[in-house]
Every structure is written in structure tokens, then in C-alpha cells.
Amino acid sequence: QKEVEQDPGPLSVPEGAIVSLNCTYSNSAFQYFMWYRQYSRKGPELLMYTYSSGNKEDGRFTAQVDKSSKYISLFIRDSQPSDSATYLCAMSETGNTGKLIFGQGTTLQVKP
Amino acid sequence: DGGITQSPKYLFRKEGQNVTLSCEQNLNHDAMYWYRQDPGQGLRLIYYSQIVNDFQKGDIAEGYSVSREKKESFPLTVTSAQKNPTAFYLCASNNRPGQKAKNIQYFGAGTRLSVL
Numbered sequence: 039q040k041e042v043e044q045d046p047g048p049l050s051v052p053e054g055a056i057v058s059l060n061c062t063y064s065n066s067a068f069q070y071f072m073w074y075r076q077y078s079r080k081g082p083e084l085l086m087y088t089y090s091s092g093n094k095e096d097g098r099f100t101a102q103v104d105k106s107s108k109y110i111s112l113f114i115r116d117s118q119p120s121d122s123a124t125y126l127c128a129m130s131e132t133g134n135t136g137k138l139i140f141g142q143g144t145t146l147q148v149k150p
Numbered sequence: 151d152g153g154i155t156q157s158p159k160y161l162f163r164k165e166g167q168n169v170t171l172s173c174e175q176n177l178n179h180d181a182m183y184w185y186r187q188d189p190g191q192g193l194r195l196i197y198y199s200q201i202v203n204d205f206q207k208g209d210i211a212e213g214y215s216v217s218r219e220k221k222e223s224f225p226l227t228v229t230s231a232q233k234n235p236t237a238f239y240l241c242a243s244n245n246r247p248g249q250k251a252k253n254i255q256y257f258g259a260g261t262r263l264s265v266l
Binding site: 044046070072074079080081082083084087089126128130135136137138140141142143 | 154156181183190191192193195198200206208238240244252253254255256257258259260262
């Protein structure tokens with residue numbers, strides 16, 4: 039079993055839809071949770087960062103962490119064609135290495 | 151502009167050849183990382199370095215080697231021992247990973263390596 043599981047999709051939605059992306063994990067020591075967005079043939083860019091449990095909102099994006107269920111989510115409201123990309127969840131423990139464990143990535147296509 | 155520069159963008163390797171991928175950062179970050187990305191598999195850690203002249207193996211280090219002679223540079227060599235090198239390689243950096251750090255990594259644009 040992988041430490042972090044993410045449905046690879048692909049996920050196809052119409053423009054304006056609400057998108058829900060999810061990851062589950064098995065390591066209860068994870069404290070830092072991130073979502074990266076990766077456009078085709080580009081490097082990942084940080085989209086959202088959350089420490090421990092709770093919600094964080096930034097514009098059309100909301101990140102949720104439920105540590106009791108070992109489950110994190112990213113919601114995209116009013117999705118746009120420019121949101122079409124691969125979304126990677128990543129997480130890490132506290133500690134000195136800064137190592138991140140990534141999910142497999144979910145490919146999202148938003149159709150006009 | 152501060153950031154991470156990877157070169158070349160595309161690289162071709164012949165049978166039995168070693169090739170080196172460049173990664174340079176001007177963010178003054180202490181830690182640097184190399185990942186390999188294959189379709190549907192996310193990012194897998196090859197090597198990482200938290201300080202100059204020190205580095206550790208990641209999950210898939212076999213067939214790869216690195217050096218960290220300068221803080222800003224972390225080149226990756228794909229050796230002939232790596233039998234399936236075709237992949238997208240990503241370099242990342244992190245400022246002072248530790249107990250109170252956010253552990254956010256920043257990525258370069260990647261190098262796509264193919265075998266001739």
C-alpha cells in the first residue's frame with residue numbers, strides 16, 4: 039500500500055463546475071499538506087499549503103485536511119479551462135529532511 | 151528573478167552513455183532534491199541534499215549519482231547502469247527544512263530525457 043493514494047483520473051468537467059480532488063494517506067505523522075498544480079511539460083507550482091487540520095481558502099480554491107480520517111481535499115469553484123492541469127497532493131512530517139511524499143496526481147480537464 | 155533553472159530542457163542518451171542534468175538555484179535555499187516523474191506515478195525521490203558536500207539516497211537512487219559542491223548547484227548524472235532512464239526529471243529546493251519549517255519545495259521546469 040502506498041503512503042499517499044490519489045485517484046489519477048482523468049477527470050473531465052464542464053466550465054463552471056465545482057471540482058473535488060482528494061488524497062488519502064496512511065502515515066499519521068504527516069503534519070504539512072500541499073497541493074501542487076502542474077501544467078503539461080512544466081514543473082509543479084505550489085497552489086495551496088496547510089499545516090495540520092483545518093480549511094484554507096484562496097480565491098476559487100479551498101484546501102481541507104481531516105487528520106482523523108487521513109484525508110485531504112482540494113475544491114475548485116467556478117472551474118475554468120485554464121484550470122486544466124495535473125494536481126498533485128504532497129505531504130510531510132516535521133523533521134529536518136524536508137522530504138515530501140507525493141500522490142500520483144489527478145489530471146483535470148475543464149471543457150469550455 | 152529568483153528561481154530554479156534546469157538545463158537542458160530535452161536530452162537524449164545513447165546506449166552505455168552517462169548524461170548529466172543541471173540544476174541551479176538562486177533562492178539561497180539550503181536543501182535540494184531530484185525527482186523522477188513517469189506517467190501515472192507521481193514524483194519519486196532520487197537523491198536529496200540538505201547541505202553542501204552532503205547528500206542522501208532517495209527511494210530510487212540506483213543508476214544515478216549526484217554532487218553538491220556549491221550551495222546553488224545540484225547536478226544529477228544518469229549513468230549507464232540506469233536501464234530505463236526515459237522520464238521527466240524535476241529538481242526542487244527548500245529553505246531550511248526543519249522542525250519549524252513549512253517544508254514547501256519549489257520546482258524547476260524539468261528536463262525530459264529520452265533514450266536513442
